[in-house]
Amino acid sequence: MFQSKSMVEFIFQDQEVLVVELANRIGQSLLKSIAAHGRASLAVSGGSTPKPLFKQLSALALPWKDVVITLVDERWVDPSDSASNEQLVRQYLLQNRAAAATFIGLKNSSPTAAQGEAQCDQELCKILPPFTVLVLGMGNDGHTASLFPGSAQLAAATDMNSGKTCMAVTPADAPHERMTLTLPAILNAEGIILHLTGSEKKEVLAKAQEAGPAEEMPVRFVLRQEETPVVVYWAS
Template sequence: MQHPVEKFPDSATLAAELASRIGHLLADATTVRGRASLAVSGGSTPIPLFERLAHLDIPWEQVVITLVDERWVEPTSTDSNEHLVRTHLLRDRAARATFIGLKNQSLRARDGETGCEEHQNLVPRPFDVLVLGMGSDGHTASLFPGADTLAAATDMLSGRHCIAVTPVAAAHERMTLTLPTILDSHQIFLHITGQEKYRVLEKALAEGPAGEMPIRYILRQNLTPVTICWAP
């Protein structure tokens, strides 16, 4: 399935346009169903997007926000995606949203899988909007090439919402939404910036095993619409 690649002149323009689209999708969902859900990724790229979303005048009290993945660190840690979201998104008007994270009190990520499943059952699905990033190795969420649980995390018949991952090269144990849960969305946006990421995207769109660049699991499916948003 071919997914559109939309190019923006700069990252600020991209963030403004993407925030507007996400806001409309969430507002429409609250009108139609009385609630909406948004799943977001971490990293530095989405910070301008989060800050624009936080100001939008939509019924945030009817929106549930969750994470696509999380490092297994305390939410007070600057390495935590929950910390990032609480700092940049759950503020201003968006402070009225409900947040359901992935990190729980278990010491190891694999011991936290059951609790994570229980919490994810509280998030309305399909997600109305899910925002992904992409690493220079072609990973997305915490679907890392070479990870020991990558096959389980991308099993479309597993029935699982989240699974623990220990990346080969990245720091910290992780918890990630599984591929079937990621794809249980009305709309996915892949949000990337910079020339290096564009080169990675071009490679991901070419031939090769999906496991070598797990973003290919998203790009090669036809269940869920994906819009790729890129700026230099």
């Protein structure tokens, strides 16, 4: 089994305890960055897993006006669409105290993600790197962000010399064209958190730590690198 020297795992039996601990960890990282630089940034993923975390974060007593929030990836749908990660963030994270944060979405008015790539990159440039905290999820196929196995754009999106912050991708087996942060943009973070729940995801993570091409389970690109600390938070 491959075990990156930069990866640490925290295992919880109770998802509610995980959410409190993880929200506090993120909050402390944001506070530290604000104290040092006057600003902080948080990149988050969509899906059902982070909803409780978003709710917990939204209530933290932080100077949210100094925090910029963005997404790790986005489906190329209108923010009013139920499949939109932006809608999820606005509904669950940009509430309560966190409503004062600045949000930069990945979806713009361009008809396709490919056509919107340049504008998306310009918007992301408003967030001075590195990201303070970047929270990833993982699919049962081993994808993370919108780095999907079998995607025609996977090689380009994981090229550490691409110079691109975001890239339009079309998953082979998932709906919607997408915009994703590239691997170099993901790794340009002070810390990466992989947030997982359920026994199935634990099995997928164990498989991802085994030998095999990273292209088969793209989360391996993140797990196998040594430059950015990765912390896994998992609860049953």
